[in-house]
Amino acid sequence: MFFSWPTDWNNNTAVIEHDRKLTYAQLQELVEQYKEQLGNGRQLVLLVVHNNVQSVAIYLACLQSQHVVLMVDASLDAPKRAKLCDAYQPNWIVDEYGLHKQHAAQHLLDERVAVLLSTSGSTGSPKQVALSVENLQANAQGIASGLPIAQSDITITTLSMAYSYGLSVINSHLQCGASILLNEHSVMSREFWQALEQHKVSSFAGVPYSYEMLIRLGLCKKKLADLRYFTQAGGKLAKKYVQQLADFANAQNKQFFVMYGQTEATARMAINAEPEHYPESIGYAIEGGAFLLIDEQGHSISQNHIEGQLVYQGPNVMLGYAQSVVDLAHFEPASQLVTGDLAYRDEQGRYFISGRQARFIKPFGNRISLDDVEIWLQQQGVDGLATGDNDELWVGVCESSHLELTDLKNKLQQQLNLHPSKIKIFSIDAIPLTSSGKTDYPAFKQLISEVSG
Structure with missing residues (x-):
């Protein structure tokens, strides 16, 4: 499991925050301390997320102790955070000032639910995606199988842990015994690039906006000797930018992966390892998952190059949605995720997003x-x-x-x-x-x- 590692990883560096480095053994010691503070009994923990050691350790402590953790980005303002607290009545709130005991009530919680993630960014909507340990583990394994993550790798956080893509990066690297440089600086900042070079970072992840800005700032002219590969997800990046990044990767003997995902599938569902040849494709489903296309009547589309609604099947499909603590009592998970995206596939089975049904x-x-x-x-x-x-x-x-x-x-x-x-x-x-x-x-x-x- 990505949150419970073998003893032969004990001396591997797990997380780095500024000049602080923790091995997997040291990280587990910190996790044990938080587990003791949170106590026994299944509880609901609202975690105000920063990309730091405390947030990672609390997250892991909740998973190991079978608490339910509601991940809230630190940028969410106090009134919106208060609304979430009203809706979910957490037993604990964990923020930059420590652990704070709140409601003592024993909530009725479906035994499968482990993590709650928002899809609404900074709006503060109470609507959350409920994910199980099976969802998280299946996604971590699928990503680890599709990307060249090695124990010797060091990745750097470019996205909040409260965002499914950012959390997936952390999970998949823990799955492989790799190292995570915890960073809260923007990818456009000098501090980010100084940290990347100082710690010999070998991979990073980005969304379309960040890559568009980086290209304008001269990313493709940089000599990043330690970088082995980089990934893009979080929306469709324009074809011209995909091609520029693929050319940059090829010229410097690196790998570039275009990915596709939704929080409802725990994070990433597909990997395109050939963006230089198929810049508009999302590639193939991750290991353990599968896509199909359906027409307006709900019938499966077997022909190639015929547009239909994209449907995903796999063990990383969410338990369901929640709007309040009452909704956490029981879930009836769907066997598949109707993504809301329109797509088609080619003769080799690659998928291409052609639009958004609601757009x-x-x-x-x-x-x-x-x-x-x-x-x-x-x-x-x-x-x-x-x-x-x-x-x-x-x-x-x-x-x-x-x-x-x-x-x-x-x-x-x-x-x-x-x-x-x-x-x-x-x-x-x-x-x-x-x-x-x-x-x-x-x-x-x-x-x-x-x-x-």
Whole structure:
């Protein structure tokens, strides 16, 4: 198990925080201390997550003692954190100031639930994805089988542990007896790159936004002698950037992996190990998992190059959703995850995401993909986002794009063959992002509603 390791790893370095290094044996000693503080009996622990030794040790202590841990990113403000506490009534709150005993009540908790993760970024929504130990272990094993993680590797955290991708990086490296450099600096900061070079980091993970920024800052011109491979997930990265990163990896004898996942599948579901040849593919399902495509009637699609809704099956599919502590009493897990993404597969069985089922609008009955609109904006050299309803298309364009909005609207109207009255274009300061670096569409919609009055 990734949270219970063999004794022959005892002298391996497990975690590094600044100049502090803990071996696996020393990390386990710290875990034992936290287990003693939390006590016996199955409890609900709200963990305010930082990428530090304490958060890792508390997380592991909860898994080893069969407590349920609700992972909350440290960036979540106090009022939103308080709402989560009202909804879930945790027995313990753990933050940067220590462990704080809260409710003494013995909650009724499904024996399978182990971890609660949010999919809503920094909104503070009480909706959580409930994951079991089996989910976490299956995903850690699947990732470890698909990536070249070795005991000698050192990865660096670039994403919060409260985000499924970030947590998956930690789990998969613990699964392999590797080392984790715990970092809270932005990948665009000098401190991040100093730490990466000082500790001879061999891998890191990123989301589309972080790679777009890094490419602009000259990542592909760097000589990173110790870096063996790097991964991208957390959304679709534009083809041109995938190709640039794949070329960079090939030129420096490194590996680049494009991945696909959702919190509802514990994290990553697919790995594309050939992005230089198939830059728009998500590749194949991880070991233990499988994809299928279904049509609008729910029937399986057997033909290649036919679009359908992407469905995933595997032991890493969540137990279900929860909105409050009451929902944690019992789950009826589904046998498969309907991802909400549209996809097709090629003759070799590779999968390609073609859109998001919910990311379509139909003004005048015309079906318009909001993802396609954003791709078109990129092709025009515009940083922007698209949203809307079945009456109007709303486009937000970053002021840094320096384009005349009227001209852009005319081009877009011609591209979509849509009446100009159905297109609203607004100027925005910047693309809103969640704490994990994903596009924050709820915040964007709120911004549009404020601008439009």
